[in-house]
Amino acid sequence: MSEERRRYFRINETMGIGYEALDHTHVQHSEHTADPRARMADILDVVEEQDERIEHLLVELEDDHPKVVELISLFNQKLERVVRHLLVDSQLINRIARKMKEVNISACGIAFMSDEAIAVGTNLHLELALYPGNKTIETPARVVSCDQEEEGGYYWRLDYFGMAKGDQEALIQHIVRSQSIQLKNK
Structure with a gap:
């Protein structure tokens, strides 16, 4: 053949x-059916902008309120870990789900x-x-x-x-x- x-x-x-x-x-x-990856990219762009704003404000507060700055920094790091974990899980689910x-x-x-x-x-x-x-x-x-x-x-x-x-x-x-x-x- x-x-x-x-x-x-x-x-x-x-x-x-x-x-x-x-x-x-x-x-x-x-x-209602927007591409989840495109939505995720938009969300990550907003998060990046917010991180920059947080860093700027923390620098301004550092001298007057060091404990508050430390607390906010810890919360921000914790939130970043959670987001990173969710992102990895999301990518894995997308890869498996056909x-x-x-x-x-x-x-x-x-x-x-x-x-x-x-x-x-x-x-x-x-x-x-x-x-x-x-x-x-x-x-x-x-x-x-x-x-x-x-x-x-x-x-x-x-x-x-x-x-x-x-x-x-x-x-x-x-x-x-x-x-x-x-x-x-x-």
Whole structure:
């Protein structure tokens, strides 16, 4: 079987998908579904500004109220540790949490439903969890289509680009195996 032909086998199956827009300006969110990473970046910017203001005020108070300055400094350090811990936990949860989705997949691309719209041409970092076997493939992908569905949601179509040869071969083998199993079960 030719390599080209194997690349275009398509199957429907359920798999874990995680993605991140490489250019966050292309993802079209409502206020209620804003990207948590973008919100986190905004929060961290505000925290940094507040830290600078606190430091400035502490310098002004240091001579007159050294105990108050020490107390505020300790509280600020404690708060920074808590924020840092929460940030690490948040990143770990985001890394682990992949959404299980019904997909239509080939070695060249993937299509699936999403709750959010995304601009055609947006580049994504895509993470696919293949089951069984828990093989994870990470690849860049580009949005080639995003259609609003009558039932609600958006149907995304993505093309992979720059996928590692080993990952592409693993994906092709997974698709061929899954297709074989699906045909046997018919």
